[in-house]
Amino acid sequence: MEADVFHHIAPFVGFAYPNETEVPWSELIVIYPYITGLVAGAFVVSSLHHVFGMERFAPISKFALLASLCFMFFAPTPLLFHLGQPTRALNAVLTPHWTSAMAAFGYVAGFYIVLLLLETWFSFRADIVAMSKSRTGIMQKVYQVLTLGSDDVSPRALHTDHTIARRLAMIGIPGACGLHGYVGFLFGSLKTREWWSSDLMPVIFLLSAVGSGVGLLIVIYVIASWWRKTPTNNGAMEGLLYLLWTGIVVVVVIEALEMVQMLYKAREGIEGVFALIQGPITNSMIIQWGGSFLALVITSIMMLYNTKGKRLVFWLFISGLLMMVGVLAMRWNVVIGGQELSKTMRGLMTYHPEVFGRESLFTVATLFTAPFVVLYLAQKLLPTVWEADPEEHEDKVFDIHKAI
Amino acid sequence: MTTQDTKVEKEAGDLSRRDFLGLLGKGAACAGALVGAGSALASAGGGAVSALGGVGPSFQQDDAQYAEAVKNPPKIPNYNWTQHKWAFGVDADRCIGCLRCVEACKMENSVQMDRNHTRTWVERYVYLEGSDHAHVDSIHDIKNVVPGSKETRFKFDNRYKDEKVTKEFFVAKLCNQCEKPSCVQVCPTGATYKAVDGPVLIDTKYCIGCQYCVQACPYGARSLNEARGTAEKCNWCYHRITKGMQPACVEVCPTGTRIFGDRTDPESPVSQFIRNNKVSVLKPDMGNMPNVFYKGIDKEVL
Ligand code: SF4
Numbered sequence: 001m002e003a004d005v006f007h008h009i010a011p012f013v014g015f016a017y018p019n020e021t022e023v024p025w026s027e028l029i030v031i032y033p034y035i036t037g038l039v040a041g042a043f044v045v046s047s048l049h050h051v052f053g054m055e056r057f058a059p060i061s062k063f064a065l066l067a068s069l070c071f072m073f074f075a076p077t078p079l080l081f082h083l084g085q086p087t088r089a090l091n092a093v094l095t096p097h098w099t100s101a102m103a104a105f106g107y108v109a110g111f112y113i114v115l116l117l118l119e120t121w122f123s124f125r126a127d128i129v130a131m132s133k134s135r136t137g138i139m140q141k142v143y144q145v146l147t148l149g150s151d152d153v154s155p156r157a158l159h160t161d162h163t164i165a166r167r168l169a170m171i172g173i174p175g176a177c178g179l180h181g182y183v184g185f186l187f188g189s190l191k192t193r194e195w196w197s198s199d200l201m202p203v204i205f206l207l208s209a210v211g212s213g214v215g216l217l218i219v220i221y222v223i224a225s226w227w228r229k230t231p232t233n234n235g236a237m238e239g240l241l242y243l244l245w246t247g248i249v250v251v252v253v254i255e256a257l258e259m260v261q262m263l264y265k266a267r268e269g270i271e272g273v274f275a276l277i278q279g280p281i282t283n284s285m286i287i288q289w290g291g292s293f294l295a296l297v298i299t300s301i302m303m304l305y306n307t308k309g310k311r312l313v314f315w316l317f318i319s320g321l322l323m324m325v326g327v328l329a330m331r332w333n334v335v336i337g338g339q340e341l342s343k344t345m346r347g348l349m350t351y352h353p354e355v356f357g358r359e360s361l362f363t364v365a366t367l368f369t370a371p372f373v374v375l376y377l378a379q380k381l382l383p384t385v386w387e388a389d390p391e392e393h394e395d396k397v398f399d400i401h402k403a404i
Numbered sequence: 405m406t407t408q409d410t411k412v413e414k415e416a417g418d419l420s421r422r423d424f425l426g427l428l429g430k431g432a433a434c435a436g437a438l439v440g441a442g443s444a445l446a447s448a449g450g451g452a453v454s455a456l457g458g459v460g461p462s463f464q465q466d467d468a469q470y471a472e473a474v475k476n477p478p479k480i481p482n483y484n485w486t487q488h489k490w491a492f493g494v495d496a497d498r499c500i501g502c503l504r505c506v507e508a509c510k511m512e513n514s515v516q517m518d519r520n521h522t523r524t525w526v527e528r529y530v531y532l533e534g535s536d537h538a539h540v541d542s543i544h545d546i547k548n549v550v551p552g553s554k555e556t557r558f559k560f561d562n563r564y565k566d567e568k569v570t571k572e573f574f575v576a577k578l579c580n581q582c583e584k585p586s587c588v589q590v591c592p593t594g595a596t597y598k599a600v601d602g603p604v605l606i607d608t609k610y611c612i613g614c615q616y617c618v619q620a621c622p623y624g625a626r627s628l629n630e631a632r633g634t635a636e637k638c639n640w641c642y643h644r645i646t647k648g649m650q651p652a653c654v655e656v657c658p659t660g661t662r663i664f665g666d667r668t669d670p671e672s673p674v675s676q677f678i679r680n681n682k683v684s685v686l687k688p689d690m691g692n693m694p695n696v697f698y699k700g701i702d703k704e705v706l
C-alpha cells in the first residue's frame with residue numbers, strides 16, 4: 001500500500017460502504033470550525049463595548065478584538081493542510097462554483113480578515129501614533145509605517161476613528177454570525193448524513209461558537225493578567241460571567257432539543273444513532289455534556305451568590321476552560337461522529353487520529369498554538385493596557401497574584 | 405495516435421496477455437474481456453503483471469503515464485455527446501458474486517489496489533433462518549480478500565456454510581451518475597461536473613481534493629485518490645463508452661448482470677432492460693435521481 005500522509009482507514013462494524021472506511025475529514029476539520037467559533041465569540045465580546053457601549057467590557061474590548069484577529073489568521077490553515085492539492089486552493093476562489101456552500105469560504109474568510117484588520121487599525125491608531133513618537137530606532141520606523149501616514153490625533157480625528165471602528169464592528173456582528181452560521185450550514189446542508197442534516201445545525205454552531213469564544217476570552221484574560229501582574233477588572237469579569245452563563249444555557253437547551261428531536265422522530269436508522277452515541281463517541285459525548293453541565297452549575301452558583309473577587313476569577317476561569325473543552329468535544333462529535341456513522345445507517349467506523357504527519361494531532365496542536373503565540377506578539381506590538389482605572393474602584397479590583 | 409498510446413503500446417509488451425486474462429475472468433467471458441483488455445493493457449505498464457503473483461503495485465498506471473495521460477488526453481473523433489444518454493442496469497437476480505467486475509475496474513481505471521477504495525463493489529445480502537434482517541458484507545471485509553494477494557483480488561468467503569440460509573443475493577454498486585448529483589452541487593471549484601451524455605466526471609487537473617463531494621454522495625461512490633490528491637469515482641469508463649465500447653465491468657461480467665447502453669436508442673440493452681422489467685433505484689428519497697436501475701433488489705438493500 002502506498003505509504004502516504006492521508007491514510008485514515010477506520011475499523012468498522014456492521015455494514016458500511018467500502019469507500020467510507022477511509023474517513024474523509026480528519027481532526028483538522030474539527031479544529032477549523034472550532035477556531036472560527038472562537039473568532040466569532042471573541043468578536044461579539046469586543047463589540048459589546050464598541051457597538052453597544054457596555055462600559056463594563058471596556059477594559060477587554062480591544063484585547064478581545066486583537067484576539068479575534070489573531071485567531072482569524074489561522075482559521076483557514078487547517079483547510080490548507082487538509083486539501084489533497086493545497087496548491088490549487090485558490091481554484092475555489094478563482095472559479096467559485098456557486099451551488100457549493102464551500103465556494104464562498106474564501107470570500108467570507110477574506111472579507112472577515114479585512115474587516116478585522118480595518119477595525120483593529122482604527123481602534124489602535126492613536127496608540128500607534130503615540131508609539132511612533134515615543135519609540136526609537138527600528139521600532140519607530142515600524143510604527144511610522146503602521147500609521148499609514150495618518151498621525152493626526154486631534155479630538156476630531158479620534159472621534160472619526162471611533163465612529164468608523166464602531167461602524168465596522170456593526171458590520172462585523174452580522175459578519176461573525178454569518179461566518180459561523182455558514183460553517184454550520186456546511187455540515188447541516190448535507191442530506192447524506194442523519195447526524196449532520198439538521199436545520200438547527202447553523203444555530204447550534206453559532207451559539208456554541210459564542211460560548212466557546214467567551215470561554216477563550218476569560219481564559220486568556222485571566223492568564224494575561226497573571227502574566228502581566230495586573231489585576232483583572234471585576235466589572236469585566238462579572239460581565240463575562242453573565243455572558244458565559246447565558247451562552248451555556250442557550251447552547252445546552254438547543255443541543256438537547258436537537259438530540260431529543262432526532263431520537264423522538266426516530267427515523268430509519270435511529271438504532272445507528274444510538275449505537276454511535278454508545279460506541280465511538282461515548283467519551284467525547286461525556287466530555288461535551290459533562291463539561292457544559294459542570295460549567296452551567298458553577299456559573300449558576302456564582303450568579304446565585306453574586307460571587308466576587310478571588311473566587312469569581314478562579315471559578316470563572318475554570319468554567320471558561322470547561323466551556324472551551326466542551327465545545328471542542330462537541331465539534332469532534334459532530335465532525336468525526338458524523339463520519340463514524342455509516343451512510344448505510346447500519347455500520348459504525350471508529351476513527352483513530354494519527355499523532356504525527358500532515359493530518360495529525362501534532363498539526364492540530366501546532367495550528368492551535370500558533371494564534372496564542374501571534375496574540376502574544378501582537379500584544380507586544382499593540383499593547384492593550386487594561387483600560388480600567390485601578391484607583392477608582394479599588395474595592396472591586398482583585399489582584400490575581402494573590403489568588404494563584 | 406497520441407504519444408501516450410505509442411508509449412504505452414511499447415510498455416504493454418511487458419505484460420503477458422494470458423496472465424492478464426487470468427486475472428480478469430478465469431476464462432469467463434473471455435472474448436469480451438479480450439476487447440476490454442485492450443485499454444486496460446494500455447494502462448498496465450511498469451510491473452503491474454506482478455499483481456497476479458500478489459505483489460502488485462498500488463497503481464496499474466505509473467506516475468509518468470498518468471502525467472502523460474492528463475497532459476495529452478486521447479482525442480475522440482466523431483463523438484457528439486448531445487446524441488447520447490447513457491444508462492446502466494443491474495439485474496441483481498443474475499449476479500453470482502464472482503467480483504470479476506471489481507478487479508477489472510481496478511485494472512482498467514488505475515484505482516487504488518486496496519479493499520478500502522473502489523469505484524465499484526458487490527454487496528452480499530444473507531438472511532439466516534429466523535432473522536428478519538440481512539447480514540451484509542462486501543470487499544472491504546478482510547475475509548473477502550484473497551490471502552496473499554495484497555488486497556488486489558477478492559472472493560466472497562464461505563462464512564455461512566454451517567448456517568441455515570433462507571435467502572441470499574448479491575447487489576453490484578457503482579456511481580449512479582445521478583440526474584441531480586449532490587457531488588456536483590457541493591463541489592466548490594466545479595472540478596466535478598455533469599456531462600451532457602449522462603456521466604458525472606471529475607477534472608483531476610482542477611480538483612483541490614477537499615472531499616466535500618465524498619461527504620455529499622449518498623451512495624458512498626466516491627473516495628480520495630491519495631496518491632493524486634484528488635477525488636475518484638466511477639465514470640462508466642467514459643474513455644471506452646465514447647469509443648463505442650462497453651464499460652470494463654459490463655464487458656467482463658459473465659452473467660449479464662451489468663447492462664449498459666444508450667437510452668436514446670430504444671433497442672439498446674439498457675432501454676430494453678428498463679422497459680421490460682420493473683426497475684427501482686437506490687435511496688430515491690435523497691432526490692438524486694440515479695441513472696443506475698436495479699431489478700430484483702430487496703427492502704434491505706441500502
Ligand atoms: S452516485 Fe454519488 S458520486 Fe455518483 S453522481 Fe450520484 S452523488 Fe455523484
Ligand code: SF4
Binds near residue numbers: 592596618
Ligand atoms: S474533492 Fe475535487 S471534485 Fe470533490 S468537491 Fe473537492 S474539488 Fe470538487
